[in-house]
Amino acid sequence: MLYQIISFVLEVATSLFGGACLLRLYMQHQRVPFGNPVGRFVFALTDGLVLHLRRVVPSTGRWDMASLVGAYLLKLTQFGLLWLLAGGLAAVGWVPLLAVFGLVQMAISGLTGLLIVYAILSWTQAGSPLSAVIDRLCAPFLAPFRRILPLVGGIDLSPLVLLVVLQVAAMVLASLQQSMLR
Known part of the structure; x- marks a missing residue:
């Protein structure tokens, strides 16, 4: 039970x-x-880690690699601590791969949450400044679906279709992770 609590908090x-x-x-x-x-909010949470990492991790074009490395290091620490708590010192080589899977899963979950917020704001607060930011973040992911799907009764179904695609991707990722760890 203690392991489950620590795992949840981590x-x-x-x-x-x-x-x-x-x-x-x-x-x-x-x-x-x-x-x-x-x-x-994002800057307040990440400045401590990202600004330190920028000293050693340069950006690549428009990509702030220090932010990516920071997210990966957090997942690596999480899985490393859980591996130690589980007593799995012998096969510690799996931890970096688990961290990669965890990072991809976190990205899928984050985009899923962003789409849900986007959908709710589009129904309630369409003109708010927050809505404009969320729309700008979701638009690149929704654009391919919007080109294919017509509006149905004036309603854009592309967020729903993208949510289904993301859930399928999460299932495939989990299956791939399980098959690799066997």
């Missing part, structure tokens, strides 16, 4: 800080201004 902390690192990476890539409430 997952929540890693998801919050690692997700903020991934959001920072993506917001910088999309050149979303950080003067909005989302941007200020």
